[in-house]
Amino acid sequence: MKKELNILHISPYFNYVCGVSKYVYLVLKELKKLSDSDLKLNLHFITNGGDGLNRLLAAGIKPTLFTFKKGLINLVYLKNNIIQLEDFCLNNDIDVIHTHHRYPELLSSIIQKRIFSKTGKKIKTITTAHSIVKGYRSISFQSDKIIAVSNTIKKYLIDNYRIAEEKIIQQFNPVDRLNNKVKEKIGRNKYGIPDESKIILYVGRFSNEKGIKVLLKAFSEIVKHKNVFLMMISDANEKEQKKIISRNSKIIFIKPCDDITEYYQLTDIVVVPSLIESSLPYAAIESASNKKLLITSNIEVMKEFIEHNKHAIMFETDNHRALINAIYQAINMSEEKKHVMTENLYSLINMFDNPKNYANKLLSIYINL
Template sequence: MKHKIAFFIGTLSTGGAERAVSNLTLNLSSEFDNNIILFENKAKVEYPYTGEIIKVRNVKASNVIYKCLALYYRMNIIKKMKKRNEIKTMISFLEYPNLINLLTRKYGKTVISVRNHMSTKHKKGLKSFFWKKTIKILYKKADKIVAVSHEIKNDLVTNYGIDEDKITIIYNSYPIQRINELSKEPIEEQYRNIFEHPVIITAGRLNKQKGQCHLIRAFSRVKALNPNAKLVILGEGELKEELEQLADELKIKQDVHFLGFQQNPFKYINKAKVFVLSSLYEGFPNALAEAMACGIPTISTDCLSGPREILAPTHIGVKNMSYEINREMFGVLTPVCRSNHLREKDSLLEEELTLANHIHHLLNNEDLRKYYANRSVERISDFNINHIIKEWENMISKFC
């Protein structure tokens, strides 16, 4: 008899958690019967998957009262769904699905996946206050918490009082062979002229978390030193117009290319010189790991959490981190940029200058690029989906 499980997430497009769900459903053993629960109003499906998709009907929530009613309504739907479909284990991803999963925990085993450094993400404001309280009260009631990095586990234990025995660390996994195959595909003719130049590339939602404004500002310095350089940004998000305006004000608009969400981002990444992750905080950044699977050198901010565990695992816990280029690492780390709103006329931050200098150094040192490209391929093998999927299967089997 198959183990009936459900993955609960808002959508199957654009995000790292969404891609993780896609990879899980595609690679879990056939002994598992997969359901994927999505919110109807966000139920965009752009990633491949296996299993049945179930959509939770949309509820309009324009104010706090209606949002509470919407939450109650969705809780009832999920509760009935758990009973009707006899789902023995529900695995949820991201805060809102985790909340609903935990509030309906009486009706099946509850596994939640925590994919961001919560104390960094929820620092201030009413919304952050709500999530701080919710995490402290409800997360300890989960049957199991899956954290995607050691730092996330430490955060949950230290700042939210979660029992460390309840938390299992399972790194994100990647279909490395498939990524490698996709990275070799040709890019569309309309973009080929861009990649005839030295390209710095990044990928992710266009929002404050990903720090693309800092990368664009750093690129203005790179461009002054490397006139032929181009910056390619993959992804969609609410800050697109603001980022385009910033590039325009810095007079580099013609050299910053927004290519939007791409079904196959790997074919662009593979043809760039350097991949840069400029995030202010992360959980375990898929974009960084997938760029490594494409076989190119990477630069990342040393944000909480994930990048250091990927690029410099022997430096976990080191307090006074040096941000010099270090061949002992699998890529280059830079300090996290301050997140205050910046204008084009503001002087570059020290962190942005460090990022710009490292990009410039890699662009102009072919031997170093080759070295870090090889280190990328070496390191990413540790996250092969064939190994890590077994950790998920073992964890799920304990509840079925």
């Protein structure tokens, strides 16, 4: 009889601009390809919604929707979520639960104990620590194994959550080698941008922890003195977009979608102003893949990969004046220096596994849990 492994991933808010969602998508898509005659993989995914679900459906993975949020409000959903998840795991004979947020991880730990007490089967649990978090120490990181997406996060977990080092697997996120050939390139005239203008691109969630405030404040100053436009591929709602555009007509919002290569190709500068420690953001990686000049905050995880003025221009985190100076430096940089810097940045891609190799390593972890 064919051996089977039933794997469940759980992650909230599966959105196009969310780095965690992109990670989950790349992993699930490649894991699906590894199912063969020796080991059949049955993949399941639970989320609470998001605008990127079509990406999963196109890869042949049908998500299951549960109602839950982020934060303390989940106490309202806890009892029902426990019942839902226990039923799901029993009905689908789940062997491994891989979570990507602390609330689903808490649920997986509870379910692991409940199902073991009822059936004697111990479901294996694993969580990926995607960013630095605080609080809830007694109920966090109870999984059998933890994947830390950077050395910064691994050290933080050991120092602040007293996690045993042998319980942590440090593994950088996979990087999809992008096909930079687009069917039809968009032109500046589509957005009313003159040829002589510089375009700055931001890709990511519209949240303070991603550095939105510092970016908008810096741009409001820059635009008074330089001929620049800011393109934002983000999940800002319509009200937020209208409010920002009413103050600055040189900010352009782009609706998130599956492939944004054409916007990288259109832009001159990519900015990643994040305030939180996480993995190396996919926007930075995609900037490298498209050989675009990168400006990034100097959080520790960035310094783990990037050297200031070698791979990118770095600025002091949450300092809009420092970001203004960084943008001026980028705008005034010679083509020769820009070429050297973007080539150096491009070379960093080789540090990361492609999704296929990453999925193979992950499957090995699942089997050996």
